Amino acid sequence: DLDTDITPLTMRAALASESYLKALVIALRLNTSDLVVEVLEQVPEDRIHYVVGALPLHHLTSLLKFLVDQLGASRHLHFYMLWISSILTTHGPALKKTSSQIMSTLNGIVSALTAQTRTLSSLCDSNQYFMDVILTLGKVKSSHTLPSDIDVF
DSSP states (O other): OOOTTOSHHHHHHHHHTTOHHHHHHHHHHHTOHHHHHHHHTTSOGGGHHHHHHHSOGGGHHHHHHHHHHHHHHOSOHHHHHHHHHHHHHHHHHHHHHTHHHHHHHHHHHHHHHHHHHHHHHHHHHHHHHHHHHHHHHHHHHHHSOOOTTOOOO
16 A cells, blocks of 8 residues: 555655655655665664654554664664664653564564674684784794794784
8 A cells, every 4th residue: 555655766855855754654665675774874873863753653663673684684783773772762662562562573682682792702802812913923023033934924
């Protein structure tokens, strides 16, 4: 039951005129993930709270589900967490009333964040190890002159 004015073209026109709420609602109604990503990633960080605050409640569940999927797929982890945080902060009481309906989505947020934490923790551990190796090699090189046939890196 799409209106004739609910098209990717009208969504992009709304984005161009910085009507972020209208663009997001159109993208959600079209239910095309590429369009939703296009809108979300063009909303400035300082406008996220205003867009979320004005978003009709019946779009929250689909937007939250979409954001959970993006947490695992996108490299914009912080940006999508801003959206989720704003939704939960702004619409927390309304979402609490429907918590049984969105429990799987909320569990998805926890699962996605846990997976990201594991990935980032592993990356940090690896970086720490390589930094220790580089520092140790630097100390060895400064205290001894290595033979020219040994390649440190």
